[in-house]
Amino acid sequence: MNPAWALLRLASPQLPIGGYSYSQGLEMAVEQARVKDPDSARRWIADQLLLNLARFEAPLLLAHCQAAAAENWSELKQLSAEHRASRETRELYQESRQMGYSLQQLLCGLPELDAAARECLAQHPEPHLALGWALAARAWQIAPQDALAAWLWSWLENQLAVLMKTLPLGQQAAQRLTSELLPLLQQAQQAATAHDPQSIGSAAFGLSLACMAHERQYSRLFRS
Numbered sequence: 001m002n003p004a005w006a007l008l009r010l011a012s013p014q015l016p017i018g019g020y021s022y023s024q025g026l027e028m029a030v031e032q033a034r035v036k037d038p039d040s041a042r043r044w045i046a047d048q049l050l051l052n053l054a055r056f057e058a059p060l061l062l063a064h065c066q067a068a069a070a071e072n073w074s075e076l077k078q079l080s081a082e083h084r085a086s087r088e089t090r091e092l093y094q095e096s097r098q099m100g101y102s103l104q105q106l107l108c109g110l111p112e113l114d115a116a117a118r119e120c121l122a123q124h125p126e127p128h129l130a131l132g133w134a135l136a137a138r139a140w141q142i143a144p145q146d147a148l149a150a151w152l153w154s155w156l157e158n159q160l161a162v163l164m165k166t167l168p169l170g171q172q173a174a175q176r177l178t179s180e181l182l183p184l185l186q187q188a189q190q191a192a193t194a195h196d197p198q199s200i201g202s203a204a205f206g207l208s209l210a211c212m213a214h215e216r217q218y219s220r221l222f223r224s
Contacts, residue, residue, distance in 0.1 A: 006140035010133075011150035013157060017102040017132075022095045023162045024048075025210030028217055030166040032210075038173055041163050045156070045181060048207065049188045053155070056202035058192030060086070061151055064134035065144035073120055080124060080131045087128075088204075089211040096128040103132030112139040148192065152185050 013020055026044065029035040035044045060083055067076040087093035104127050107113045113121075117135050124131060137147035160174045169177075 006142050007146055007150055010136055010140060010142060011154045016106060017099045020158060020161060025207050025214055026159060026162045027166055028210045028214035031217060038177055042177060042180060045159050046184050049184050052202045052204040052207060054188035054191040056200050058148060058152065058188055059195040059197060059200045061130045061133060062144055062148045062192055063197050064130045065137050065147045068134035068138040069144055071116060080128065083130045084128050088208045091211045091215050097126055100128040100132040103136060107135060107139060149189055152189055156181060156185055
């Protein structure tokens, strides 16, 4: 079977885990006019990619995928606890929890998930996104690096979808942004891979403040 099918399946917005429901603070950034046009949108997304995802979220997700592929269940349990504890706001916590739960429900109903992975899921009544993503990659035999690439792509695609719904940004403009941001996506993946797992970390204060404000935004399209 062509391995691209599994990779496309994991990265697809049709994966029923609800990622399209969240903006990760971007809707609030638009409301506050921090993001108001393609240039400011590019800066916001580039900063999230290189100053947050590449330094913390991406290497942590990659470690999950590597542990699941190696059947290192004790390490995976520890990584899952660290991921859960690292959610800085109520909104980010609920997003990760809801998407992880949806992935758990999906995987438990599929024949590809092996017994060891099922047992791992059973030990996590509230799995978060990184754990579910790692086990999905294992179930569909996707290499950890490819699973990381799929996650980064789905994150970028979702951010662009948020912009198209909240800004006067059409599909052609979104595609131009994609072309400009793809090199940064590659840079983020390479930086995440090179990071020492013992020294990962980030302090994305702007993102945290935007997410906290979004929880109380009067009118919004995306969940909080």
